[in-house]
Amino acid sequence: MSCATSPHRDPAIAATAFALWALLALFVLYPLAMLMGRVLFDHGSLSTAGIVTVLTDRHQVQAFWNSLLLAALVGLAGTALGFMFAFTAARARLPRGLLTAMDASVLLPLVSPPFTTAIAMIFSFGPRGLITYHVLGLKGVTVYGLPSTLFSEVLTYFPIAYLTLRPLIAGIDSNIEGMALSLGASRWRVFRTVTLPLCIPGLANAFLLLFAASLADFATPLILGGNQFPVLPTQAYLQITGLYDLRGGAALSFALLVPALVVFVLQRYWVSRRFYVTITGKGAGQTPFDSVSNAMRTALLAACLAVALVIAYFYALLLYASLVVALGANHALTLQHYRVIFTDGLKAIRDTLIIAGLAMPLGGLYGILVGYLVTKKKFIGRRSMELVSMINYALPGTIVGIAYLIAFNDPPIELTGTALIIVACYIFRYGPTGIRATVALLQQIDKSLEEASAGLGAGSGTTFRRITLPLIVPAFFAGLSIVFIRSMTAISATIFLVSVGWTLITVKILENITELSLGPAAAFSVLVVVIVFVVMAAIARLMRVFRAPGAMPVTSLLGG
């Protein structure tokens, strides 16, 4: 860290680090401490009695191992799938139209509002499922359990891996691969010994993000896990809302932090032992490199197409459900459900847009600031800042929601009932994707670029603005997009934060599913998809405007 600027020399860094610590203390550590207090102090006295019973219960222990198994499988499968898509997009010489179509289909599951995919799974793969029974003629199929939970989570989360890996692969100087090829290596050998190793920070990050996301997910296993495959976030939710045992539920959730932190530390250690710089500023113009043979290209395309078709099927079903009177009962076409959401649901739509609109830029900014500081600057508490920033992402949403409710309901900081509490929850819970994307991208950038700028007399602020920022713009937009998408689709934390003044589309979807009104639920989901696509297209335009001359090719989320 020879280039690292010490805080004494640079007031801008010190001030930013201080401000970020203040925010992390308020919106991550303080709620966590308040919740911890509730767990440890039973009616005023320190007690662990109830907690130990819950934590050592054999069903909870089983649920803990189930959670780990599911998270590891989702991490592996999702990262592999995301890498395949990212590699195909970046290296398979796709025509622009196909690229856009692929981006769109990858984006769809990310936008999937809670419960709708699970309902579509049951409708398609249940004992009387459209696919299992009517198409394949299978009988006595069980849809509940590990396989369908895994399937649904991989499909939902692999786009996160895609979004963080794609700018990374695009950022690898193809001249390096070209050189290896011209030195006589086969394409496979180039991939194995050059391309893949250079992606390791990205792969490790993607695995971490997916592992933690699965570990914290409760909506999917709640519907698809069934009775044979309980996982910890679901158990924690049941402990709190079923047995009214806040202490036990919170204790179960804290148990989830242990594996999340272990994976975090492991990936840091693994990535830090090697050298991944590929953006040096010294490279000549990049020449397109034939990474894949024609046969391989066809195989990759076919695999991506197959996944895209599965995704398209689910959303076609969703669209259909929004246009018929009642799915499975009365298939007469109607626009009634859309009329309902634009009258009764108008307030929820407006509230959601205001909240997501506020969380998006703030979350994106938070992501690159933290990512930049912890990777490139030296200041007191740097490592712990990186760790603390991940906490709200790794905890199940239920617990984050309850912790915010406890911390911000009473004076001195009274935020319950406002939009601000939901905005803050989104920034600190979903911003970490932007942090991880920034960290992965920055590990590729040669320090000498910034050193040169500093050597020419630029301050850290100028260097950041003129050199680093243009290079990490893709990470900024990836982070911001994820915050926006998750703000449109989150439910587990926000069910405890919505109020009589502020409600959300996702809460309406849940409400409609409770009332068996699949039509309005599907119509709301279609609306969410449309809004996200419009916003993503706008972001793609913005990215073109902000693209710095000479910077690496910026690949947008929608093919640009």
Add this chain to the structure above:
Amino acid sequence: MMAMNRWLRHVLGVAAVLPLLFGALTASAQTLNVYSIWPENWAKPMFEEFEKATGIKVNFVRFSSGEALARIIAEKNNPRVDVLFGGPVETFAAGVSEGVFESYKPPSFAKLPARFRQADGQWVAIADDPLVFMTNDRFVKENGLKAPASWNDLLAPPYKNMLQMADARTSGTAVTRIFSILEVNGRDENKAFDYMKKLRPNVQLYTKSGGGGTLPVGLGQAGGGIFFIVDALDTKAKGYEVSISFPKEGIGTAAEGIALIKGAKNPETAKKLIDWATSPAMQNQFAKYKINFVPAHPDVALEPSLAAVLKDAKIFPIDADYAGANRKRIVDRWVAEVLNP
């Protein structure tokens, strides 16, 4: 001109919302904040009728019973709402032991039977909700069955892995079901658990919420299940081909409650809502909005089509003292012996 007016209203609407971004909702004298456990399609018309009758506007948000109570407990020191509306009295009983309710006896209190009110007035019932069997018509026909008319009919082999019912850890529906089974077995616990263990292989899924299985049964993904009558009749009303039947041995029923939150910021308007909801003024409106609860107030007549469904059904109340004293033990035993043997 009209279009401009509408725009102006929209702009004003947005402007009115902006201050709320950073400030809590300020309550004026004639409003009331409520957590409703009843779904919006039932709660909304009731609150609109209340506003028509009294001029008091009800701001509400809907949660499942567990979520609503968890929030009320977490907000205990600085309550955000004045009333908890609807939901099984089981949830209210849990709230009483957490000390989150304020005693209040509305005018109807004296008229209600004992099982429809907490002795100190910490909650009062507004409706009653019997359990029913609900089966998918096509499933029943294809398997040459008839709509189940006895608890033992559910043990038939065609139902293997095709029933859905609620999980006792999270759902009042399930607890009412288990106490019904205890009751028809003369409170002989071993006999009742033998039955539940025999039923276990037929259960495809124990759902988290009481109504969670209604859609799968409606879609035919499950063959049948045990639900509250309101959920079952709603499934039928949506157009799904399902039948409702009752066991000849009898089945239990559970009351739905309302309660005043301790430390409520609008106690006076809150009491007016409780007065109204526990009286015929509200419960006479159930029929108009197709809310299929049995009214709790003895002066309210049962709606004819609901009465027709319930005709000949043997329905018994669950003994609150017996259930209260044994609930935790029975649920623990159910988890250990039936759910995860």
